[in-house]
Amino acid sequence: MAAYTLTQEVEKAVRRYAVDAFINYGRMEAAELLTGANIDAVPYSPAVSLAEVFQRPENTATFEAYGHGSREVHTIKAAVTALFETQPVWTYADLWSAVRTAGQVKGLAVNPSSFSEESFALALDGLGLHSPFLTREAEAASQAGNLGAGFLISRVQDFFIRTPAGPGGQPTLDIESYVRDDTSLSSVRIKVADYVRNARAEQNFIVRLEGFEASFKGSKTPIEDVFLFYDADFHYALLRAIVEGHALQKEAPGVAADVYALMATPGSALGRAVALYTRFKVLVLGGDFAETPAALRYLRAARAPQPGNKTPIGYVAADSVRVFGGEAEGWYDIPRKALSIGSRYNENDIAVGYVEFRGGHPRFKVRAPIHELSASNVRDVRSLARGAECKTRPRSEQEVLASRLEALKKKSSQGGRSMDICAEVRANLLEREEASRQKKLGMLGGTRWFYLFNDRLPTVTLGR
Known part of the structure; x- marks a missing residue:
């Protein structure tokens, strides 16, 4: 007998927790099971029953089918975020009343009194911190300029509060935090190099x-x-x-x-x-x-x-x-x-100088003016275009250049070292360059003697 009773209890549990128990109960079972026990089974009631939910009238059946319901929810979200810009704290009843009042939110293209409370609840859920749409909705609200960058809507007991978002998108709740801007530090990436x-x-x-x-x-x-x-x-x-x-x-x-x-x-x-x-x-x-x-x-x-x-x-x-x-x-x-500052590529008829840095070491170079350069009288055309370091030039060339510039004013330089001659040549070219710049419109079209650190050297194309 005990085994038979146990079998009936097992059968009762199977029927009670069946997936379709709440659907078939009272329709497919024998009527006597609803009132008392018999030899086949023990009376049971389904573990899960249907909840009573709101049912739309039949004339609104296509409202959801055409996506109007989703659009209504998004419209209410926009209205809610706009209202939170004017007031950071709301109760549910006050917020719902404001959403449905015409004129509270400017720019609505629909009559807000037609909004359903179910859509309003979904809108709040979409803007709430517990919603799976948190990231998408927060970004959309921020991009639309509604909530302001870094703000979310949080529920605290009976109140809904415009809350600064901290690291990780979590709310930063503190005493009167809704009246303060978000002060959380944002990460900044810099290249270490x-x-x-x-x-x-x-x-x-x-x-x-x-x-x-x-x-x-x-x-x-x-x-x-x-x-x-x-x-x-x-x-x-x-x-x-x-x-x-x-x-x-x-x-x-x-x-x-x-x-x-x-x-x-x-x-x-x-x-x-x-x-x-x-x-x-x-x-x-x-x-x-x-x-x-x-x-x-x-x-x-x-x-x-x-x-x-x-x-x-x-x-x-x-x-x-x-x-x-x-x-x-x-x-x-x-x-x-x-x-009135130009490139000034109109060079003099003697020589031009400039300084080139290689490996951190300065090299004072001189070359013939652009209009006198010719590839026919030199073996290395590239050297001619770039110029050559003054101290590496033959002594005879240094003396001819200094003589043409009338650069050897100091007796110690006459017949002196190549380094001293080049120093006098450099000083003379700089002196002439300064005088050229000082003339009226000299920075625009003055004759070039020396290219300084902030001057671009011309691109030299040699003819034969």
Whole structure:
């Protein structure tokens, strides 16, 4: 008997937990099972039963079929996020009432009173933190500018709150956090190689600046030699520091404030460098704009500089003029032609010079002017186009060149070493280049004698 009863209990459990038990119950079982036990089975009731759900009227059967229901949910989401922009905390009842009130949300193309509460609940679920649509909906709301970047809607008991999103998309809930902007730190990716290179460049500039000050302080060493011993990177860094130092003075960033202080020191190398850059018109002064009205339209300044203004506000680079507009504007570029600055490839009839750095070592080179170059009188055409280092030229060529330039003014150079002759030639070419630049429109069409660090060398095509 015990075994028979156990069998009936097992059968009862199988029927009670069957997948279709709640469907077939009362329809497929014998009527007597519903009232009492018999020899076949013990009475049971399904473990799961149908829930009573809202059923749409028959005349709205196509509402979901055509996707109108999904569009209604998305429309309500847009309305909800717009309402949270005006008020960060809502109760369910107040929010639902505001969504259905015409005029509360501007721009709706439908009558909000026709919204169903079921669609409203789905919209809140889609914007809630527990929703599987969190990432998609948060991104869509952020891109639409509704919730604002980094904000979500969270439910705290009876309240729905516009909440800043922390790391990982989790809510940042705190006392009155809904009235504060998101202050969470965002990750920033930088290339380690770039960071190390920039850090070394700044340290390298400081070290080289100290060496420059020690070498050129006073008046024994010609300041023009800075064009020989320092490359373009150093010159540009020094020019930026000079301009920023003048503009911001003690508030200048980095070493610019120290540079500004050193410039005011009598006999400092920096003071001599400023004068050198000004003589060669590498530094751009405020008065340069006042004297060139066409350039004023490029200048981002509250007031136009006055004629004669000697304050450095920029410098001439290889392809543009770099101008510093203060902390607000920072550095920006204007065309070289705006300040009547050209390439100046019309070279003199004797020789031109320039400095080339190879492996960190400077080489003073000279070559014949472009219009006198010929491939017929030299074995290595490439050498002719590039020029040759002065000290490696035959002594006879050095003396002829110096004689044509009338460069040997010092008795110690006459009959002296090749190094001394080349130094006199370099000084003479720089002196002539400075004089050419100082003439009216000299930076636009003056005769070229020397190419500085910020000048592009011409591309030489040789004829025969």
